[in-house]
Amino acid sequence: MVVRFLKQMSAGERPLIYLNNAATSWPKPPGVMEAIAQSLSLPVFGSGRTTGTQGEDYITRARESLSALLGADTPENLVFTHNATDSLNILISGFLAGIKGECHVLTTALDHNSVLRPLYEYDQQHRICLDIIPFEGCSIRPEAAEAAIRPDTRLMVMTHGSNVLGSVQDIRAIGNILHDHGIYFIVDGAQTAGHIPVGLRDLPVDAFVFTGHKGLLGVPGTGGFFLRDPEAIAPVRFGGTGTDSFSLLHPRGMPERFEIGTHNYPGLAALAAGVEFIRATGMESIMEKAERQTAFLIRQLKEESNITIYNEHPDLPIIAFNIRGLQNDDVGFMLARGFNIIARTGLHCAPLVHRAIDGGEGCVRLSLSWNTTDEECRIAAEAIRRIAGNADSTVGQA
Amino acid sequence: MKEFLLDSPVTDGFFDYLRNFGKVESLPDVGEGFYKFEKPDCFSIKGFAGDTTVEVRFKKEVMDLTADFVYLIFSTYRGEGEEIDLSVLKRREEAIGERVRKRLYGA
Numbered sequence: 001m002v003v004r005f006l007k008q009m010s011a012g013e014r015p016l017i018y019l020n021n022a023a024t025s026w027p028k029p030p031g032v033m034e035a036i037a038q039s040l041s042l043p044v045f046g047s048g049r050t051t052g053t054q055g056e057d058y059i060t061r062a063r064e065s066l067s068a069l070l071g072a073d074t075p076e077n078l079v080f081t082h083n084a085t086d087s088l089n090i091l092i093s094g095f096l097a098g099i100k101g102e103c104h105v106l107t108t109a110l111d112h113n114s115v116l117r118p119l120y121e122y123d124q125q126h127r128i129c130l131d132i133i134p135f136e137g138c139s140i141r142p143e144a145a146e147a148a149i150r151p152d153t154r155l156m157v158m159t160h161g162s163n164v165l166g167s168v169q170d171i172r173a174i175g176n177i178l179h180d181h182g183i184y185f186i187v188d189g190a191q192t193a194g195h196i197p198v199g200l201r202d203l204p205v206d207a208f209v210f211t212g213h214k215g216l217l218g219v220p221g222t223g224g225f226f227l228r229d230p231e232a233i234a235p236v237r238f239g240g241t242g243t244d245s246f247s248l249l250h251p252r253g254m255p256e257r258f259e260i261g262t263h264n265y266p267g268l269a270a271l272a273a274g275v276e277f278i279r280a281t282g283m284e285s286i287m288e289k290a291e292r293q294t295a296f297l298i299r300q301l302k303e304e305s306n307i308t309i310y311n312e313h314p315d316l317p318i319i320a321f322n323i324r325g326l327q328n329d330d331v332g333f334m335l336a337r338g339f340n341i342i343a344r345t346g347l348h349c350a351p352l353v354h355r356a357i358d359g360g361e362g363c364v365r366l367s368l369s370w371n372t373t374d375e376e377c378r379i380a381a382e383a384i385r386r387i388a389g390n391a392d393s394t395v396g397q398a
Numbered sequence: 399m400k401e402f403l404l405d406s407p408v409t410d411g412f413f414d415y416l417r418n419f420g421k422v423e424s425l426p427d428v429g430e431g432f433y434k435f436e437k438p439d440c441f442s443i444k445g446f447a448g449d450t451t452v453e454v455r456f457k458k459e460v461m462d463l464t465a466d467f468v469y470l471i472f473s474t475y476r477g478e479g480e481e482i483d484l485s486v487l488k489r490r491e492e493a494i495g496e497r498v499r500k501r502l503y504g505a
Contacts, residue, residue, distance in 0.1 A: 330434060333444050333453065338429035390427045 022367030039269035048242030062272035094233035138167035166314025175204030217274030300381035317368035
């Protein structure tokens with residue numbers, strides 16, 4: 001037998017079924033693809049950066065559309081960055097830049113490494129003392145958050161929706177408690193923006209983070225945050241903004257305070273188109289379809305006694321499971337190579353969740369989007385049940 | 399992780415042959431048959447019978463020591479029913495095993 005060459009992923013003969021939308025959504029609505037092409041068909045239009053007047057102001061369009069979707073009254077307080085992780089780094093570092101000495105910070109065991117790693121770095125540097133609030137069931141109880149507060153607690157950073165368990169957290173109740181104690185509240189909405197209504201107008205949240213390439217149906221390389229009071233976060237990156245160029249100090253107005261360098265025009269054109277698609281489709285329709293398809297898959301998986309589902313009632317279209325007797329990456333491999341179904345396996349960048357639910361071994365995650373069809377759900381359920389039905393063989397550990 | 403594209407589909411017989419060098423596990427009724435070979439501390443090979451591709455995962459700390467052996471395993475296999483002289487492979491396996499143990503465990 002001869003190895004002809006090494007190659008990347010093979011497409012296989014079956015139609016591709018993509019159930020990894022909590023990582024990056026795919027496919028994108030046709031309008032998103034068209035917007036990218038359109039944005040590159042003319043020179044970039046950027047106020048203060050060209051004498052040209054042709055082209056669309058995609059940045060303003062994306063800012064206004066997204067503000068409307070998230071229920072934010074002040075579009076200029078919506079800042080664009082590279083992604084959610086970038087946003088969280090800016091917010092956490094910017095908040096701590098305004099704090100003298102060490103302070104106490106809270107986060108949760110549901111959180112992603114985009115939150116955990118920046119906070120652990122500051123904990124290691126003795127800039128903060130970090131406490132992790134455990135979850136019960138699939139949620140952070142507001143009472144648990146209140147019990148974790150100390151006199152020197154200044155900041156809490158937490159996820160809005162778990163990327164493993166698909167549970168949406170009660171950020172209103174938690175935010176009210178935190179604000180009663182004067183604690184700044186940053187919420188990571190990477191998994192919720194585009195999937196459920198957010199309503200920033202009256203939410204007790206100081207900063208809300210989003211990413212463009214998941215539920216908002218844009219492309220990788222776009223994200224950002226909404227900031228209620230810009231003065232609470234010090235800018236930590238400086239440079240060209242296309243405005244106030246005579247000043248050697250970075251402008252402090254919004255959104256220039258946090259937006260540096262040339263924007264990702266094609267990415268923001270895609271984001272605007274993705275958001276416009278969501279608004280035209282309607283959040284209720286999106287939620288109804290996601291709920292129906294998620295419930296169908298869970299019902300199907302529950303038919304197999306050797307499948308463990310870690311949250312049987314997720315609020316988001318996310319299903320985390322393991323098949324007893326099989327390693328999660330073997331199940332992912334079989335789905336991908338045997339059935340051309342793309343899921344995600346392993347720890348999903350959320351090690352503390354897995355430590356609690358599966359001993360840190362990881363699991364298989366299915367995540368749906370508006371573009372997932374009922375037929376794809378049926379085929380996926382059948383494939384998983386077939387694998388589970390054969391799992392009493394010699395593969396993996398029991 | 400590397401994906402290897404082979405000149406002919408892998409067979410049940412190929413994974414039987416791999417049993418000479420480690421542990422093979424299977425789900426024969428999924429697709430054409432899912433197989434997984436594991437050589438602890440060195441590498442694993444996963445694939446479906448009938449496919450011309452397999453996935454090879456190397457233990458990265460010793461990949462420089464074991465990668466050639468993977469190619470040797472593939473190139474020595476002659477197909478179903480063909481006689482294979484394992485003596486060269488076994489000697490090579492032993493020598494590599496010793497170097498891997500030394501690298502990983504210092505003994």
